[in-house]
Amino acid sequence: MLASEDPGAVLWDMDGTLVDSEKVWTISLADTARRLGGELSARAREDMVGSNMPRSLGIMFDDLGLPHEADRLAAAERWLTERTGELFAAGLEWRPGALDALRTVRAAGWPTALVTNTLRSLTEQALESIGREHFTVTVCGDEVPHGKPAPDPYLRAAELLGVAPQQCLAVEDSPTGAMSAERAGVAVLVVPCEVPVPAGPQRVHRASLAGLTAADVRAGYAQARSKRAA
Numbered sequence: 001m002l003a004s005e006d007p008g009a010v011l012w013d014m015d016g017t018l019v020d021s022e023k024v025w026t027i028s029l030a031d032t033a034r035r036l037g038g039e040l041s042a043r044a045r046e047d048m049v050g051s052n053m054p055r056s057l058g059i060m061f062d063d064l065g066l067p068h069e070a071d072r073l074a075a076a077e078r079w080l081t082e083r084t085g086e087l088f089a090a091g092l093e094w095r096p097g098a099l100d101a102l103r104t105v106r107a108a109g110w111p112t113a114l115v116t117n118t119l120r121s122l123t124e125q126a127l128e129s130i131g132r133e134h135f136t137v138t139v140c141g142d143e144v145p146h147g148k149p150a151p152d153p154y155l156r157a158a159e160l161l162g163v164a165p166q167q168c169l170a171v172e173d174s175p176t177g178a179m180s181a182e183r184a185g186v187a188v189l190v191v192p193c194e195v196p197v198p199a200g201p202q203r204v205h206r207a208s209l210a211g212l213t214a215a216d217v218r219a220g221y222a223q224a225r226s227k228r229a230a
């Protein structure tokens, strides 16, 4: 029997939270923009952090001043997926403390989900290095009607686990991801990576996952819930 202050499940974002894949995306997005004949601005790249494929490509096309033509968007999606897949297959770097944090949460007995905006095909490549054993279920961006910042991915993960969203704790690095979790009614432990994440009614912040203990997870969950209740 779990103690009442325990989260019912811990829901992990992937890119930028567990692995340093946002750096990989920075390379593959820049390469894709170049194949489209332009240079991606830093501002546009920042807007894409934590976003999904259609939204990111929309931002890229706007940034490059290209019309949203279906053929060209489809070609860009292919290039971006291929290039990112190549880089994922070459190996991903852990964010500080992420592997130990995954093991700590598993050892505490909490059900877990990987909740990512990344496509299933790319996520499968990433899972080769992250390890599937850390997750009870996995939800990808192309498996729900709307990706983050919509609540769908988190709602789907909670449903698959059979746990109420209000009893889950998400771990997120981006404003987009934190908003998605919050909209689903999920408390958020924010561990920023590439971009700052503003405070929110169901968010608690932590500098990194390094040294995260089960007691920290419980405390973060309780604190985020008490903010919501306040």
Ligand SMILES: [Mg+2]
Pocket: 013, 014, 015, 016, 017, 050, 172, 173, 174, 177
């Ligand atoms: Mg992320």
